[in-house]
Every structure is written in structure tokens, then in C-alpha cells.
Amino acid sequence: MLRATGVSRSYGDDTVFRDLTIDVDAGEVVAVIGPSGVGKTTLLRTLALSLEPDEGRVKLDGTDPWTADEAERLVLRRRVGMVFQEASLFAGTVARNVEYGLRVRRSWSERIASLFRLSGAADAVRESLDVVGLTDKTDQPVDSLSGGEAQRVSFARALAYDPDVLLLDEPTSDLDPRNTAVIEDAVGEASDRGIGVVVATHDMHQAERVADRVAVLLDDGITEVGPTAEIFEDPADERTRKFISGELVY
């Protein structure tokens, strides 16, 4: 479904990653593991079709957004959702945040009409909040939420418009075990819905728990991609083995 082939990305003279290939299919969970600062966030932004690779191709169902016109690229971009390390919620209520992705996909006349509608949250908003266990917070302002709740709202916000691919950038790095468990369960729910999930994490235990496949990103490229059990129990690449065993420290 979403496939990056031979992609490279630099900022000035700094190469973030080079000649990198990764893909995710419908309903599959792929974890990208690697130390902090190795380029996981840049990779996810590239997969989110918001950052053009310097070299290589990113294609969603065979279509390259960077050879398409802007309108077509927007259509492709809207099939991908992303959750950031920080919740980055918008000012307003939980419902308004979760509804954002749905709202921007409506025509302007529908949006203006919805301003005068008194009905409550849309079904998709309620369902998404249900996945992260926050239906009771629907009408609360986001600044009343805890950090963990805010991140769960951020997840629901990306899930609400039913993307084909969901990208998670260290989604639980600042969360307590309970909120982490909620997010990991939500990843499973997204996968069950047929959404392809890519989760970038430096938590190898989390990768083991949630992923069908694991990609190991070290230095400036992916050293190895494979089924989770294979990567953790019998990695083919020596650097992967050292990183997983903790011998390779960054």
C-alpha cells in the first residue's frame, strides 16, 4: 500500500538517511526502531507525504505524490494520518480536535452549515474516542487534559477520518504504563480495521509487543527489515544484533 523505495533525505550537508526502503500493507503494523536522532521522525514525515525525498520514490497504492499536481497530492496526503511525539492539540474542545480531520475534508458550505448545527459529536468522533477510552471527555477543553489523555486524543484525532495508513512518532515516549497500554491497544484496533500502521519507537519491547514486522534504522539507513520474532531472535545483520543486545550504544 505505502512504499518508500531508495529514499534519501538531507538537511544541508547533513544526510539524515540514505537509500532507504520500507513498506507497509493494509492491516499490518511495522515498527521502526533505532536510537534517538537517527532520523525516524524525518522518515515518518516522508512517509506522511509532507516531506519530499531528495532521491527515491514514495508511492501510495502505486501513485507518487511528488509527480502529481497539488490537488492530487492533497487527496493522497489525506489517506495518511500521523500522531506526533507531542500531542500538539488545537485550542478548543476534545470533540473539535478529533473532528478536525473530518472537518477539513468537507466543502466550505458544509463547514459553515455545521457551525449552526446543534447536534453533538459525529459518530466517527465518538467511535475514535471510544477506542482510546475518552468518550467522557468529549466536550472538555483540551487544556484540562493530562499529558496521557492529550496523547490519546491525538491518536483519536488521526483515527477519526479512517486513514489507510497511520504513522506514529514515538507516541508513548512520555506516557505512563497505563496510557501506553491504551495506545498500544488502539494500535491493534487500527490494524484490525485494516489500517496499515508504522510506529517509530526507541522502545524495543514496545516494538516486540505491537509490530508484525520491524525495521531497524541505524546511522543513515535501515540495516534490516523482517518479521518481529526474526529480528529480535535471529537478526541477519551484525549491527542489528549489537543494537538489540545493547552492545551498540549511541
Add this chain to the structure above:
Amino acid sequence: MPLEPVAQLAPALLDGGAGPAASLLGVSFREGYVGSVIAVSLYVSLTAVALSTLISVPAAVAIGLTEFPGKGFVKSVVNTGMGFPSVVVGLVVLFAVSNQGPLGSLELIFTREAMIMSQFVLATPPITAISLAAVSGVDDGVRDAARVLGGTRVDVALVVIKEARYGIATAVLAGFGRAISEVGSVLIVGGNITSADGISKTRTLTTAIQLEARQGRYETAMVLGAVLVALVLTVNAVVVRFGDRGVTG
């Protein structure tokens, strides 16, 4: 003579100052004079600030959300504009609307419209600069989220405006404060004119205060000053209230 609270004075002043409340102050005004001065002040300043806001806020958002060569220079120019001497602005506008100027055929000299032009020029730099600072201060993560979740440029701009609403409200208030407290340029382009029956044509609160003080009528000048302060406080309260309501949406 001690001044009474402005809230008590305002109805009498708006009636023209001929009623008993005015005599309580020992300050007499011609029928309808103060009301017309307030009306001209508000009409000129609010119109100038509204027009400036329509230009300045989109400009600030566009500059803030776009990377382009010379962005720093543009910011410097906008910031420098905040220090424009108002008398010079008045002179330039006077030249523009005078018979020899490019807008001479419109016959705007000594009109409220010329005063609006002058106040527009003065209010635009602070509204743009403070809005730009507010927009630039919005968390990059929020902007990224607005875009990655499927927003167009307009959607992202709307999110950023909402996040920066307090800063933008401050910018509008700063622009209004600069406009309504302005003396030099409105005196030059407006002429501080009243009609024969004493009703203001281009006289504002500030130019009226300047005239009264120059003629030694300090109590009258102070009453008008209190009215001016009350107006500014009222507009501030309305804008802040509006900004607070915006967060719930």
C-alpha cells in the same frame, strides 16, 4: 475640581452636555458637541483599524507561515513602521489628497476619509508586527498537525490564527490605541473642523483636547480625556471578551 467617574458623566456628555449632569461638573458643552466628537473619533479609528486588520492579519499569517528569501528584511521593515512619526504620515497623506497630489481629484482633503487613510497607515505596522510575532510563536507541532491531518494552506492558517488569537487581539488593540490617541496626523489631514452649530466634522477627542488645552479650558480638556480613556477601556474589554469566546469553538 475633582472629576466624577466617567460612567456617570457619559450619558450627560452624549446628550450634548446641556443637562444638569453637565452643570454638576461646571463644564458646559454645546448641544451635541461631545457626542459628535466621540462619533467622529470612533468612526475614523474603528474604520481605519478594521481596514488595517483585514490587510495586516492575513499579511502576518502569510509572512509567518512562508519561508522566502528576505523574510528577515520584511520583518525589519514592518517593525520599523511602528516608529513612523505620525506628523510625517499626516504630511504624506495631506500631499496625497491635496489638489496637486495623486488623489487630489477625489477631494478628500479635510475629510474623515483622509483621516481614516492617515490612521490606516499608522495602525497597520503595529497590527502586522504584533500579529506576526503571535503567529510565529505558534507551536510548530500544531502547524504540522494541522497540515498532516489533511488541512490545506487555508485550514492551517485558520488553525494558526485561532492559536494566536490573544496575540492578534493585542495587535488590534495596539493599532486601535495608536489610531484613537493620534493627534498630529489627523490634525493635519482633518483640520479639526466643526460646523457652525458646533457639531464635529473632523474634530476628534484628541484634537478637541488639544484645542481646549491650548485655549486654557483645562477642565473641559480633562473631561474629554476621561471620555477618551473610557472609550479605549470599553473597546479593550469588548475585544478581550471576544477573544475569550473564540476558544470554546
